[in-house]
Amino acid sequence: MSTVSLSAATRTVPAPRSPWRDWLALSLLMFPVLLVAVDNTALTFALPAIARSLDATGVQLLWIVDAYPLVLAGLLVAMGSLGDRFGRRRLLFVGSTGFALVSAVTAFAPTAEWLIAGRAGLGFFGAMLMPSTLSLIRNIFPEPNRRRLAVAIWAAGFSGGAALGPIFGGWLVEHLWWGAVLLVAVPIILPLLVLGPALIPESRDPNPGRVDAPSIVLSLLAMVPAVYGIKILATDGVAPEPLAALGIGLLMGYAFVRRQRRLAASASSAPLLDLSLFGNPVFGTAITANVLALFSYNGFILFLAQHLQLLEGQSPSESGMAMIPALVATVVAGLLVVPLVRKVRPGFVVAGGLLLSATGYGLVAFGDHGAGPGVLLAALLVLCLGVGAAETISNDLILGAAPAAKSGAASAISETGYEVGSLLGTAILGSILTASYQRNLQLPAGVAGTAPAEAAAQAGETLAGAAELAHALPAPLAEAVMASARAAFDSGVHITAAIALVLMAGTAVLAAVVLRKVPTAN
16 A cells, blocks of 8 residues: 655654545545535525524624624635644644534524624634645645545535535524524534544644734735625625725735735745745636636526526525536536546646536526526536536645645635635626616506505615515516516626626636646646
8 A cells, every 4th residue: 555755844743644544534624614615505594593583683684694704704814824834733623623612602692793793703713624624635635636636525525515505504494493503513523623633634834934913914904894895795786885895905905915025025024925826827827717716606696596586486495406406516527527637737627617617607698598497507507517627626726836835825815715706706796787687677667656666666676676576566567577577687697697708718718828838647
């Protein structure tokens, strides 16, 4: 049986390890991956129960959802760098323990304020998990082919958890209570905490430098306002508040970059984030592909969920079930491209995945949406095949392009790209869709004398508002309202899909050109 040996520079336990121990270590790393993926999506189905149980206001419900990703996004870069300095396994165990404890306490939250604080705490500890798992994979599997398969399994676990989240969360809320969605973190994380110390090797940067506290503060002040601004733009449209938040985030980001460059030039200090990573074209292009793959996926889900629930009349759980085949395709594609890159250059595989995403949007842009959800679900299947292929290989290229000592920082950048891509897909494509809907909607003349002006105004803002208005109208007028709303929404979907098609195709060309010299796997 062959063995794998890593240098003391990247692993504190230099003794050779049997391959089976490495794969067991990977299986344990999947528990926090599944935990984060399920937690990201399961809580959505608990919101109605939370609102009833805690008497939460609309603003409080918004913060219950947003507190977690805001803190998570703000701390990913800092936590990835801290893992490089103090030990990635140590940070993973601290994050896992904290996540489980905060989940257990938050599950019994007596007030909405308590729950919001708990969600923020989960974001703090959650920021320690994903960069740690991916950077540990980089050091456990130094051989490229084995690492690529490990990354594919990691990505499959995340996609699978995201698919299970709504179904799992809905079942828990229906049969137990909303707190079970949070409490389930405890049994999920226990195997890692019990077996991890014996099977997962520690690794860290051998020359980490001291921690620069101002850089951590600046990274937080850059990411939190920027993410908040993007989320508000996606939900409420252009307004002074989100634009100001974006401006503050960009200003703090500029200050962060300047400080990292100054620290890099100093002999006595080390930057929190090594900006020289972005000087590697493979690293930068893989990050771009990573961001835009998630951009395309989340933008698509945004309008597909509305179409299935508001135009096709499906329940949230029914629409979630309808998407499962496509999400399974994401997992399958991610695993199938691992042997493919032994014959085809990785850059062309990434480009091919992005072209599949473009093809999915092409089916939407030029397809007929009025004959049921079949065209949109087929397009989602094609898009997910592309996302699965592009995400797996781009993540592997990110890890392979970064030095092993900086794998924590590289993983954190990849995870930050995931968050930003998801938000931008919702914000940009969602804003275009909403603007087009509002511009093209023409309510029937009879609505003005039948429905309240406020209800008609809400119908002019969103498809959900039109559906609410239709429920309160007589059958013939309700049908006319929904027909008009469908036409306006579909016109917006065609425009949005055409824009995404051009963006994905352009990114595919970029990946093929810049990454064309990356060799096939041996």
